[in-house]
Amino acid sequence: MTHPPTQSLRSQAATFGLTTEEFDLAAEQLGREPNALEAAIVGAMWSEHCGYKNSRPLFRAFPTTGPQVLQGPGENAGVVDIGDGWGVAFKMESHNHPSAVEPVQGAATGVGGILRDIFAMGARPFAVLDSLRFGNPDSPRTKFLVNGVVEGIAHYGNAIGVPTVGGEVTFHPSYQENPLVNVMALGLLRHEDLAKGTMGEVGNKIIYVGSKTGRDGLGGAVFSSADLSNASQADRPAVQVGDPFMEKLLLEATLEAIQAGLVAGVQDMGAAGLVSSTCEMAYRAGLGITMNLDDVPTREQGMVPMELCLSESQERMILVPVPGKEQELFDLLAKWELDVVDIGEVEAHDRYRLTWRGETVCDLPVAMLNEAPKYTREGVESADIKAARERDLSGVPVPADLGAVLVDLLSHPTIASKRPIFERYDHQVMTNTVVVPGAADAAVLRVKGSGMGVAATSDCNPRFVQLDPYAGAAAAVAEAAVNLACVGATPLAITDNLNFGNPHRPEVYYQLQQAVQGIADACRALNTPVTGGNVSLYNQYTAGDERVAIHPTPTIGMVGVLPNVEKRATLNLKGAGQSLILLGQHANGIGASQYLETVHGLEAGRVPELDLGHTQKVIDGTLALIRAGLTDTAHDCAEGGIAVALAEMAIAGNLGLKVTLDAPEEVRPDALLFGEAHSRVIVAVQDEAAAKAKLDELGVPYAVLGETLDVPTVTVTAPAQHLHLSVNLQTLKTAWEEPLKGILG
Incomplete structure (x- = not known):
């Protein structure tokens, strides 16, 4: 292996996406200082985007089987x-x-x-x-x-x-x-x-398929693993350029090859381009590879190994043929008029070797590239956020016109x-x-x-x-x-x-x-x-x-x-005279709500308590009603609370409704309307007795709210809160439909 004599690259570690400590670690594992290409490859594979070095240790908590x-x-x-x-x-x-x-x-x-x-x-x-x-x-x-x-x-x-x-x-x-x-x-x-992203066995060919490699997307993995700044516009070359028509050809060719039993492994060239795709496949197989960069198809003159390896040009795949079926695969891919090139071979060693113009320009352990250093850091909650969560909201005033609040919420672009x-x-x-x-x-x-x-x-x-x-x-x-x-x-x-x-x-x-x-x-x-x-x-x-x-x-x-x-539901009301039933419980607070932010300018208060056992009951109850044919109308209460959910159902069905919310006197009217308690679903049913019987059988908490009406108003009352809200359906519809038109032009 030859390396041109260079000064130490350690001082330039940041340009490769590495800290000096990571550069030193790479040199220690390698037994020598990496050359510039190797340092760039390590930097890309050890970036957060590819190596998950700050997040992977946390993933042990995830359930991943079933x-x-x-x-x-x-x-x-x-x-x-x-x-x-x-x-x-x-x-x-x-x-x-x-x-x-x-x-x-x-x-x-x-x-x-x-x-x-x-x-x-x-x-x-x-x-x-x-x-x-x-x-x-x-x-x-x-x-x-x-x-x-x-x-x-x-x-x-x-x-x-x-x-x-x-x-x-x-x-x-x-x-x-x-x-x-x-x-x-x-x-x-x-x-x-x-299909799987593996190299299969020793002697398998490594086939490059798809678009030619250009300089677009160069360094994209490292670019995505750093803060944006005022200088980020200068990183525009790190943004790839896509060609959906080429991708369509690649899609059809890849699926045909898989279904014909011609490939042992398939991998997309995504972040870190040719490098990440090939070294991840080799790692899964527990093998090494040798590739010749001279064979990589290019669309620009004078491209060098750094660009060939780390470009993130789009619409490119790596296919590994089933041994003995190489020519069949080439013939199939040629039919789709794609660039198809044999660029390397799977080897028994554990190295990631790249040659260019007769020289070995990269020789790194496959495992080293795929085993980025892992960081478990100390997390400390922000004092400001904790204070916001613990903020006393009892002094937040209840607006005099809650109907106007409903209109305001529907016109917020997040809800609209x-x-x-x-x-x-x-x-x-x-x-x-x-x-x-x-x-x-x-x-x-x-x-x-x-x-x-x-x-x-x-x-x-x-x-x-x-x-x-x-x-x-x-x-x-x-x-x-x-x-x-x-x-x-x-x-x-x-x-x-x-x-x-x-x-x-x-x-x-x-x-x-x-x-x-x-x-x-x-x-x-x-x-x-x-x-x-x-x-x-x-x-x-x-x-x-x-x-x-x-x-x-x-x-x-x-x-x-x-x-x-065929047993499915949508959110639109579908006819007058149907009963509206809430699966779940009424909200009793305004903490962390869109209402609190939109109307009072506050992001504060406690997130509503989540009971996952209750969530499962609501899921079971909703599914039971739909599959029994008792409802084809269901909508969850999320941003904006029950008032927004009811308005959205009325707007979608172009029907009015009248409901009564029965809650304890101490619950604020704005909390009852706009609080965002979890795991609540509103359904519309024709046979109220049958729906109630099904929910009782499953032990699902529910409340009958009221009914759908062939009138152009949404009316909500809450006797204990002395609340009576009635808003014209067209007013609600206009508020809900217009905001994004202005943003999109």
Whole structure:
């Protein structure tokens, strides 16, 4: 092996994404100082984005197995069994920093990357959901980012022909400079087509397939593992450029090769490009590899090993042929007019070796690259956040006009209709979508050739997590499970996207630590194991000496199954004269609510108490009513409380309603209306007696609220609180429909 003589690179460790201590550790493990290429490769693989060095030690808390889990963490995506030989592959990933500096391509390539993770498992992608967080809705920057991100998601998803079927959008000042773009994808596969990201055995060929390598995306993994700053615009070359039409060819070719039994291993070239994909595959196989960088297809002149290794150009895959079937694989891929090149071979040694122009330019242990140093830090709760949580809210005044408050809440962009976003997406392509975006609390897709349905949702209330990271993260899992139940689906498993600030700050590490434990405990209680996910740290903006972190946002993506897709529910009221029943209990406080923030300008108070046993009862009761044919209308109470939930049901069905809330006298009227107690579902039933009997049989707490009416008003009374609220349906509808039109233009 030859290395050109150089001065020590230790002083340049930061340019490779390494601390000096990490550089020293790499040199110690290697027995010499790494050269510049090796240091850059180690820096990429040891970045948070690839190595999870600050988060992986916490993941031991997660439940990851269960009879429904076909593939847990450690592969391109998790896979769950939905019955009849079908599996669903699903995963969520982030493209936050790229979207902050180049929103169109940042979001578009986020979609492309997560789709490759899905079809690398042998699954045909059939749905995308996006979970988006933006800053002040009145800000020109926010409008620029919203429009760019929506355009990017629509451009890629619509062009490749995968429907965007749901998601969520939150607006809060903490995301002003650092938006979050989390994308979840689902794919359908037969059990026998499940593929793995492995190299197989010694002598196997390593095949590069897809687009040529360019300089776009260079250093993306390291870029995503550092704080944003005023200089981040200079990092625009770290943002990849996507080509959905090339990805469509790659998708079809990869699935055909897997189904033909021609490949022993498949891996997407994602973060850290060629390096991460090949060394992760080698690590899973417990083998080494030798690759010749001269053979990597390029689209630019004069590219050097650093660029060839760490470019994150899109639409590229690594395939390892089944021995003896190499030519069949080449012939199949050539049919799809893709670049197909043999770039290396699996070896019996344990090294990651790269050659270029006849020289060995990298020789590193495979295990070293895949075993980043792990950090367990000390978490300390922020005194300011603790004080906000413990704040006495008894002196907060009750507004005189609670009807006006309801209108104000419906017009908040976080609550308001997302139709101006959804209508830019093709949500019916592939003709599997049976519940369109916004029509229910989760997306529902049919499984053609069976009577089953698959449901999916993404959820997180960042305000809850900010005030109490353990309770807020557990609540995100509970809300996702309840949302699936509201469409008639049994919750199966989750993927998560853990978006936090800089973990070196004790208060941020505390949030991460507590949130992971909250997710773990909720998943264990609700039998929804964690099958994989993504960690996105360093989501904060540095301006001068000030560091502004996002609200901690552990987004939960959850999938469920409907045994009979025809037995499902949506949120719209469907006829006058139906009884409205609340499954769960009335709220009795305003802590941590959207109402408290919107009307009183306070993010304070305790997050409502979460009883996961109660959550399971509400889920069971909701599913029982839907599957017994007693209701096809269900909606959970989330941001804005029961008043907003009732208004949304009335708006969607263009029907009025009249309800009475029976609560103790000491409960504040604004808490009763707008408090955000967990695990509450409103259903509309024709046969009230039968519904009550079913709920009594299951031991589900409930309250009959009132009925639907063929009148254009929403009326809510609460005798003990001397509350009478009546608002014109058109007034509510206008407030709810207009806000995002202004933001999107």
